[in-house]
Amino acid sequence: MKWGVTMIGILLIALSVVFYLKSFSFPPPTGKTLGPSVWPQLMACLLMVLSGLMIFNAWRTREEAVFKGRYYRAALAAVVMGLYIWLSEIIGYIVTTIFFIFIILYLAGERDWRLLIIFPLGFTAFLYLVFYYLIDVPLPAGALTGF
Amino acid sequence: MLENMLMGFDVIFSWQNLLLIVLGVSIGILVGATPGLSGSTGVALLLPFTFGLPVTSSLVVLCALYTAAEYGGSITAIAINTPGTPAAVATAFDGYPLFQQGKGGKALGVSIVASTYGGLFSTLVLIFASVPLANFALRFGPPEYFALGVFGLTIIASLSSENWVKGFVAAVLGLLLKTVGVDPFSGYPRFIFGKFELMNGFHIVPVLLGLFAVSEVFRMLEEEIGERKLMDKTFGRILPTIKEYIGLIPTILRSGVIGVVIGVMPGAGATIASLISYDQAKKMSKNPEKFGKGALEGVAASEAANNASVGGALIPLLALGVPGSATTAILVGALMMKNITPGPELFSKMPEVVYGLFASLLLANIVMLIVGLGATNIWVRVNRIPKTVLCAAILAISFVGSYAIGNSLFDVWVLLGFGVLGYVFKRYGFPVAPIVLAMVLGFMVESSFRRALLTSGGDYRIFFHSGISVALLIMAVISFCLPFISEYRRRKKARTMANIDIER
Numbered sequence: 179m180k181w182g183v184t185m186i187g188i189l190l191i192a193l194s195v196v197f198y199l200k201s202f203s204f205p206p207p208t209g210k211t212l213g214p215s216v217w218p219q220l221m222a223c224l225l226m227v228l229s230g231l232m233i234f235n236a237w238r239t240r241e242e243a244v245f246k247g248r249y250y251r252a253a254l255a256a257v258v259m260g261l262y263i264w265l266s267e268i269i270g271y272i273v274t275t276i277f278f279i280f281i282i283l284y285l286a287g288e289r290d291w292r293l294l295i296i297f298p299l300g301f302t303a304f305l306y307l308v309f310y311y312l313i314d315v316p317l318p319a320g321a322l323t324g325f
Numbered sequence: 326m327l328e329n330m331l332m333g334f335d336v337i338f339s340w341q342n343l344l345l346i347v348l349g350v351s352i353g354i355l356v357g358a359t360p361g362l363s364g365s366t367g368v369a370l371l372l373p374f375t376f377g378l379p380v381t382s383s384l385v386v387l388c389a390l391y392t393a394a395e396y397g398g399s400i401t402a403i404a405i406n407t408p409g410t411p412a413a414v415a416t417a418f419d420g421y422p423l424f425q426q427g428k429g430g431k432a433l434g435v436s437i438v439a440s441t442y443g444g445l446f447s448t449l450v451l452i453f454a455s456v457p458l459a460n461f462a463l464r465f466g467p468p469e470y471f472a473l474g475v476f477g478l479t480i481i482a483s484l485s486s487e488n489w490v491k492g493f494v495a496a497v498l499g500l501l502l503k504t505v506g507v508d509p510f511s512g513y514p515r516f517i518f519g520k521f522e523l524m525n526g527f528h529i530v531p532v533l534l535g536l537f538a539v540s541e542v543f544r545m546l547e548e549e550i551g552e553r554k555l556m557d558k559t560f561g562r563i564l565p566t567i568k569e570y571i572g573l574i575p576t577i578l579r580s581g582v583i584g585v586v587i588g589v590m591p592g593a594g595a596t597i598a599s600l601i602s603y604d605q606a607k608k609m610s611k612n613p614e615k616f617g618k619g620a621l622e623g624v625a626a627s628e629a630a631n632n633a634s635v636g637g638a639l640i641p642l643l644a645l646g647v648p649g650s651a652t653t654a655i656l657v658g659a660l661m662m663k664n665i666t667p668g669p670e671l672f673s674k675m676p677e678v679v680y681g682l683f684a685s686l687l688l689a690n691i692v693m694l695i696v697g698l699g700a701t702n703i704w705v706r707v708n709r710i711p712k713t714v715l716c717a718a719i720l721a722i723s724f725v726g727s728y729a730i731g732n733s734l735f736d737v738w739v740l741l742g743f744g745v746l747g748y749v750f751k752r753y754g755f756p757v758a759p760i761v762l763a764m765v766l767g768f769m770v771e772s773s774f775r776r777a778l779l780t781s782g783g784d785y786r787i788f789f790h791s792g793i794s795v796a797l798l799i800m801a802v803i804s805f806c807l808p809f810i811s812e813y814r815r816r817k818k819a820r821t822m823a824n825i826d827i828e829r
Contacts (some may be wrong), residue, residue: 182753190498197501197516205513211779214508214515217771221501228497232490252543258747259539259720264739273725279634279717286546288713297714305725313377315729 183236187229194222194229255285270320275302326456333680337688346685349389350692356390357397361545361715364394364595365651369537370719372530372659374725379393380663381681388639389689391652392465395595395631396440399624403432404560412595412631415603419623420615426619431569435621437629437697438570438635443629444690446581447588447636451643451726452683458644459669462522466775468788472797474770477591477647478665478763480804483782484592485756489808495755499763500770502527508766510775522735527642527743529658531736532764535650536757537745538723542716543748550645569621576606576622577629584630588637591649592758595631602630636686642667643679647766651758654765662730 197218207213262278279298288294309315328441337343349371356367368387375383398413402421404505416436465473478500482492506518517523580602587598606626607616616623639656641647646668648654660667665675673681727740747757781787790794 179753180462186749186753186755190494197504204508204515205511208511211510212775212782214511214513217774218501218504218515221497225494225497225501228490228494232494235488235490244479249547249707252748255543255546255720257746259724259741262724263734263741269735275721276539278712278724279721281719282720283713286713286716288711293711293714297717299640301382301718304820305721306371307806308374309725313374313729315376317725317728318734 180236184233186235190229191211194225198222251285255282258282258285266318268320269319272302272306273320275305329676329680330452330683332677336381336677337385337684342382342685345382345386346389346689346692347696349386349501350393350689350696353390353393354400354697355399357394358406359710359715360401360409361541361712363410364391365655366537366541367394368652368655369533370722370726370765372533372655373722373729375659375727376662377797380660381664382680383659383663383676384656384682385685388686392444392632392635392686393693395635396697397546399436400433403429403436412599413627414596415599415627416624418603419620422617422619423621423624428619431565431621432624433560435564435573435624437694439573439580439625439629440632441690441694442577443581443584443632444635445687445694446688447585447633448683448686450585451636451639451686454646455640456672458640459672462645462669465793467780468775468791468794469797470769470773471777472801473645473647473790473796474766474773476797476801477649477766477805478770479801480590481592481649481762482759483804483807485758486754486829488754490765491755492759495750495757496749496759498765499760503764503767504771509772521586522733527739527764528736529661529764530730531657531660531740532743533761534723534726535740536747536761538719538791539740539744540747540751540757542719543692543744544751545712545716570603573621573625579609580606580626580629581633584633585637586609586683588634589640589649591641591647594650596636599627599631602626626819643671644669646769648762651761654761657765672698767828
C-alpha cells in the first residue's frame with residue numbers, strides 16, 4: 179500500500195513540475211490582471227505539497243489496500259481496450275466491437291458458449307442501431323473493410 | 326410560481342416525455358437493483374443515449390433514473406442482503422431479517438411507500454427552496470462565486486475519504502487538469518502539448534464515464550467473480566397493513582427531513598443520509614432492541630431518507646450551479662453538453678427547463694410507486710444478469726458514448742486514461758468524486774478568482790469585502806479542519822477508553 183501511494187505521489191509531483199515549468203512559456207498578463215499562468219502555478223504548487231504530505235503520511239501510518247485481487251486482469255482489460263480503440267479505425271466499429279465484447283466476457287470468466295456467441299453479436303447490433311441510425315453518429319468505419 | 330409550475334407540467338405532458346419518465350424509472354430500478362451498478366454509474370451510462378434529445382427530455386429521463394435507483398437498491402438489500410446501491414446498506418439491516426421471516430412483501434411495501442414519500446417531499450422542498458435561493462444568489466459577484474466554489478470543493482474533499490490528504494489531492498488534481506485548454510481570458514491554449522483536440526480541454530463525458538464506469542469495470546474484473554446469490558424465497562403476498570403504515574408515519578416524516586437536509590450538504594449524499602436516519606429512528610424508537618431483527622421502522626427510515634436526499638442534492642445544483650455529489654456533477658455534464666451552465670440565471674432564462682424538471686420529478690415518483698408495486702418480482706430477477714455481461718456492456722457503452730460527443734477517437738483515449746486513473750485511485754483508497762467535482766467547478770473557480778482580482782485591480786482584500794464571501798470562506802476553513810477535529814476526538818476517546826482499561 180505505502181509503495182503504491184508513494185508511486186502515485188511521485189507521479190503527481192512529476193505532473194505538477196511539468197505543468198509548473200510549462201506555464202512559464204505562457205504570455206505575460208496585460209495590465210493589472212492575472213495572466214494565464216498564475217492559477218495553474220498555484221494549483222501545481224498545492225498538488226506538490228499535498229502529494230509530499232501524502233507520501234509522508236503513508237510511511238507513518240499503516241493502511242491496507244482497498245481491494246486486492248488479480249490486478250493483472252484489470253491491466254489486461256485496459257490493454258485490450260487500447261487495442262480496441264486503435265483497431266476500430268483500421269478494421270471498423272462493427273467487427274472490433276464484436277471481438278472486444280467477446281474477449282471481455284471471456285476475461286471476466288464467462289464460459290457459457292451460448293452467451294459468448296449471442297451477447298457480442300446482439301449487443302453490437304443494439305449499439306449500432308441506436309447510435310448509428312437513431313442518434314446519427316458516424317461510427318468509425320474500417321479503412322480495410324469499409325464498415 | 327404556480328403559473329410556472331403549470332407551464333412545467335405543460336412541458337412534461339407530451340407522450341414522449343411521459344414515456345421517458347416510465348423508461349427512466351424502469352431503468353433506474355433495474356440499475357439500483359443491480360449490485361455493482363450505482364445510481365451515478367447508471368446516470369453516466371445513460372447520458373450518451375440522450376445526446377439526440379432536447380435538454381428538458383434529457384434531464385427528465387436522467388433524473389427519473391437517479392430517483393428510481395435509490396428505491397431499486399432496496400430490492401436486493403431485502404431479498405439477498407446485498408444492497409444494490411451503497412445507500413441501501415441500512416435497508417438491509419432490517420429488510421433482510423424481515424425477508425427471512427417470510428415478510429419480504431411487507432418490507433418491500435414499506436420501502437416503496439417510504440421512498441415515494443421521501444422523493445415527493447424532497448421535490449416539494451426543492452421547488453420551494455430553490456427559487457428564493459436562486460433569487461438570493463443573483464446578487465453573487467465573482468468573489469462570492471469563488472468562495473462558494475472553494476467551500477464546495479473543500480467540504481467534498483474532506484468528507485469523501487477517510488484519509489483527508491487523498492481527498493484534497495484528488496480535488497487539486499481535478500483543478501489542475503481543468504486548466505488544460507484555451508484560457509478564456511487571454512485566448513492562450515494552455516498545456517495542450519501539441520494536441521489540437523485538447524483546445525477545449527478534456528470533454529466532461531469521457532471523464533465521467535472513465536472515472537465512474539470504466540474504472541468500476543476494472544475493479545469488478547480484479548475481484549473474484551463469485552457465485553451469484555439467489556433468492557431462497559419469494560417475497561410473499563403479505564403486504565403491510567394500514568395500521569402498520571400509520572405507525573410508521575412519524576419515522577417517515579422525520580427521515581424525509583433528515584434526507585433533504587443531508588442531501589443539500591455538498592459531499593454528504595444518500596448513503597450518509599440513510600445511515601443517520603436509521604440511527605435516529607433507532608434512538609427515537611420505543612423498542613430499539615427490535616432494530617436489526619426486522620423492524621419496519623428501520624426499512625422506512627433508510628428508504629425515506631435516501632430518496633429524500635435526491636431533491637436535497639438538486640437544490641444547490643439548480644439554485645447556485647454548484648453540484649454537491651457525483652450524480653449531480655453528471656447532471657451538470659448533461660447540461661454542459663447542450664451548452665447550458667446551471668445557476669441562478671437558469672430560472673429566468675430557461676424557466677421551461679427548471680419547472681419542467683420539477684414537474685417531471687413529481688411525476689417520476691408517482692410512476693415509481695406504480696411500477697414498483699406492480700412488478701417487484703421482475704426487478705428481483707435482475708440479479709440474474711451475469712457480472713460478465715455487465716462488464717462487457719459497460720465498456721462497450723462507454724466507448725460509443727465517448728466517441729459520439731465529438732465523433733473522435735481522441736475522446737475514447739481520454740476515456741481510457743481516466744478509467745485507468747480512476748481504477749488506480751480507487752485501488753489505493755483515493756476518492757474519485759472530488760476529481761469530477763473539481764473538473765466541473767474548476768472553470769467557475771478560476772474565472773471568478775481572476776475576474777474578482779480584475780475588478781479590484783489585483784487587491785486580494787476583495788475576497789473579504791462582502792459578508793457572504795467571508796462566511797463561505799470561513800465555512801471552507803471549518804470543513805478543511807473537520808478531519809482534524811474528528812481525528813482529535815477519536816484519539817481522545819481512544820485514550821479515555823485505554824485509561825478505563827488500565828483502571829480496571
